[in-house]
Amino acid sequence: MTKTILIVEDEEDDLFFIRDALTKAGIDNPVQAATDGQQAIDYFKGNGKFADREEFPLPGFVLLDLKLPYVGGLGVLKWIRQEAQLSLPVVIFTSSENEMDIKSACSLGANAYLVKPSESEKRIEIAKAIKEFWFTHNRTPS
Numbered sequence: 001m002t003k004t005i006l007i008v009e010d011e012e013d014d015l016f017f018i019r020d021a022l023t024k025a026g027i028d029n030p031v032q033a034a035t036d037g038q039q040a041i042d043y044f045k046g047n048g049k050f051a052d053r054e055e056f057p058l059p060g061f062v063l064l065d066l067k068l069p070y071v072g073g074l075g076v077l078k079w080i081r082q083e084a085q086l087s088l089p090v091v092i093f094t095s096s097e098n099e100m101d102i103k104s105a106c107s108l109g110a111n112a113y114l115v116k117p118s119e120s121e122k123r124i125e126i127a128k129a130i131k132e133f134w135f136t137h138n139r140t141p142s
Contacts, residue, residue: 002028002029002030003029003059003060003061003135004029004030004031004032004057004058004059004060004061005022005027005029005030005031005032005059005060005061005062005063006031006032006033006034006040006043006059006061006062006063007019007031007032007033007034007062007063008033008034008035008037008039008040008062008063008064008065008068008073008076009033009034009035009063009065009093010035010036010065010067010068010069011065014065014116015033015035017120017123018063018093018123018127019031020120020123021120021123021124021126021127022127022130024124024127025124025127025128025130025131026128026131027127027130027131027135029061029135030057032056032059036068036069036070036071037068037069037070037071037072037073037075037076038069038070038071039070040064040068040071040076041071041076041079043056043059044058044079044080044084044086045084059088060088060089061088061089061091061134061135062080062088062089062090062091063091063093064076064077064090064091064092064093064094064110065092065093065094066092066094066096066101066105067094067095067096073092073094073105074101074104074105074108077090077092077105077108077109077110078108080109081108081109089111089112089134089138090109090110090111091110091111091112091113091114091130091134092105092110092112092113092114093114093116094113094114094115094116095115095116096115097115101113114126
């Protein structure tokens with residue numbers, strides 16, 4: 001079964017560039033998006049417009065920005081790990097290189113921390129690495 005990717009990103013341009021990089025890297029998994037932290041939590045809970053699990057299946061992989069409206073990325077990560085107790089891969093994909101952000105994300109259970117590059121080629125390179133590691137070689141529980 002193909003894992004749905006949930007991108008949690010509030011910047012429309014960044015969301016476009018991430019989707020484009022995933023496509024160019026040959027990742028053909030279904031992609032859903034949440035544009036703020038509360039929307040991401042609602043997606044996981046199946047609340048409101050996300051109630052239809054046929055249209056909005058639980059993701060098998062999350063790309064999570066840190067700087068989000070309503071609930072920040074660290075709050076979303078904490079919710080995923082502690083409240084929902086989900087063990088799916090969550091990769092932080094953010095512009096922050098702040099050491100405290102990195103330590104906090106790792107302590108809350110992020111599987112990886114990647115800094116968004118501005119260059120298209122580097123975004124595609126990261127997407128290819130994600131494909132190789134997370135969708136080809138890595139094994140997760142069902």
